[in-house]
Amino acid sequence: MSHLNEHGITHLRHVDLAVTDYETQRSFYKDTWGLTEVGTDGGLSYLAAEGSPEQYVIRLRQGEEKRLDLISFGSESVETVDALAARLGSQGVQLVGEPDKLQTAGGGYGFRFFDIDGRTIEISTDVETRQHRAIEEGEAIPVRISHAVMNSNDPNKTRDFYANVLGFKLSDTLWSEHMGEMMHFMRCNDWHHSLAIAKGPHTSVHHVSFEMRGLDEYMRGTGRVMRAGIKKIWGPGRHNAGNNTFTYFLDPSGNTMEYTTELEKIETDQWHPSVYDIADPMTQDVWGTADPMSEIIARDSFNDPDRGVFVAPPV
Structure with missing residues (x-):
């Protein structure tokens, strides 16, 4: 029995959002929603879930327009990333860039493409994991x-x-x-x-x-x-x-x-x-x-x- 995706896609990593009210949103996700801000970079905020090994689960970007920046999924290996990029290219799917080292938090290797509706999707592997912990009884924050x-x-x-x-x-x-x-x-x-x-x-x-x-x-x-x-x-x-x-x-x-x-x-x-x-x-x-x-x-x-x-x- 195999639960693995045939193209090596393993899991949802993070969702990246552009917002016009950046400081209000940062405060909402940190103080109300229960995420941990693990870094900022200019108009970017990286927010992690305490129970998750992912570097971050939400990225906020200060933008002039509200939009979905991207959805990121994990992949098994460099080989599965390369194979999927080649497959998408051969099927006429528009790649944003060829597979390469990622410049985002945690590094790794991956690429981005547009899905059929025009959303930017990222596929990545070898991203560093972050220190995470077991969420305790009564602790009402996202795992x-x-x-x-x-x-x-x-x-x-x-x-x-x-x-x-x-x-x-x-x-x-x-x-x-x-x-x-x-x-x-x-x-x-x-x-x-x-x-x-x-x-x-x-x-x-x-x-x-x-x-x-x-x-x-x-x-x-x-x-x-x-x-x-x-x-x-x-x-x-x-x-x-x-x-x-x-x-x-x-x-x-x-x-x-x-x-x-x-x-x-x-x-x-x-x-x-x-x-x-x-x-x-x-x-x-x-x-x-x-x-x-x-x-x-x-x-x-x-x-x-x-x-x-x-x-x-x-x-």
Whole structure:
């Protein structure tokens, strides 16, 4: 049984965001969300999760426009990085640069390319790990980055790109009678999803999710962010697909961030993806504690149209 991605993609490393309100965002992620700022460089802030060996899980950049700078995934080796870059080039995927030594924190070796919607994706290996620690009982800060969900106006096309070109496997799909297929959960390892593609009016960030130590820490964290006056969009509840808990908040620049825990692991290659009808209340929230999903909730997750599609970030 192999859970490994056929092209050597191992896991989600970090999500890099450009923001216009840099200092406000830095303070939110450090003081409210519970990440640790491990370095700054001019208008860049690198934020790590205490329980994760990744150098950082969020990078903020002071920008004139809000955008997704990139999503970074790990790769097994220099060989798998080179092979994937060659494969993408041969399939007409636009590379931002050829594989080379990385100039970002932790170094390593990798390359960037545009996915089918114009997002910048980075694939890297041999990045230095950072000193991390076990999160203690009652400590309501993120252990690691869990997954990233992106909006696409053609989610099936985007799903096919990640499946056919990058070797992600489909775990499950959300469906609606009126809207068709609404969200595809994609995996590159045994976590139920490291990436999901949501149906939205434009290319943008839907949400980024952070794994908490357990249910108690997840609830304590949810409460702390609520008490800080941050707008809660939805939750607390527990999804059917992936079986993970959820509470969604809006960060100061309008990106949705999620606390989660207990995301399902898929133990078998013989997994058959399910299609869940979002009209069934049990699909969205098996606990029944969150408000029913509404257009108002959904609208927050549509986010602003991403101004960075098919434009590589400056760093």
